[in-house]
Amino acid sequence: MLISDIFRSEQGTELKCPLMLTRTPAGFPSPADDYVDTKLDLNQLLIKHPAATFFVRVEGDSMVDAGIHSGDILIVDRALEASDRDVVIAVLNGGLTVKRIKKTADGLFLAAENPEFGPLEVTKEMDFEVWGVVTHAIHQVE
Secondary structure, eight states, X not given: OEEEEEEEOOTXXXXXXXXXXXXXXXXXXXXXXXXXXXXEEHHHHHOXXXXXXXXXXXXXXXXXXXXXXXTOEEEEETTSOOOTTOEXXXXXXXXXXXXXXXXXXXXXXXXXSSTTSOOEEEOTTSOEEEEEEEEEEEOOOX
């Protein structure tokens, strides 16, 4: 999966949307559940380190089983240190890619979340760096 665009997070922008008092069931709705509890600022909910947060648009289908689809926008926090099983933006031999980090006794791997793509072992001969950790994916429901 490739990165097609990178956007910096804008600090100071506030967008407060209504947050309903009750949870919305995926089954049958309740007609009495239409009370707004508070206003929710998506920046506060989704961005923990504003100066280190970027938005990236992805292309490709190697991460579909992780819920990341071509055209999605990922929220990437560069202040976080990547851990085993994190989805990351990685710089690999000069190119950016989205993959899951897997650390095993055999080494470090960048794994796709699609059975059509195998894992890629990161060797010391490769130019490799974790550019940032993916914290959220914004996906348009079809």
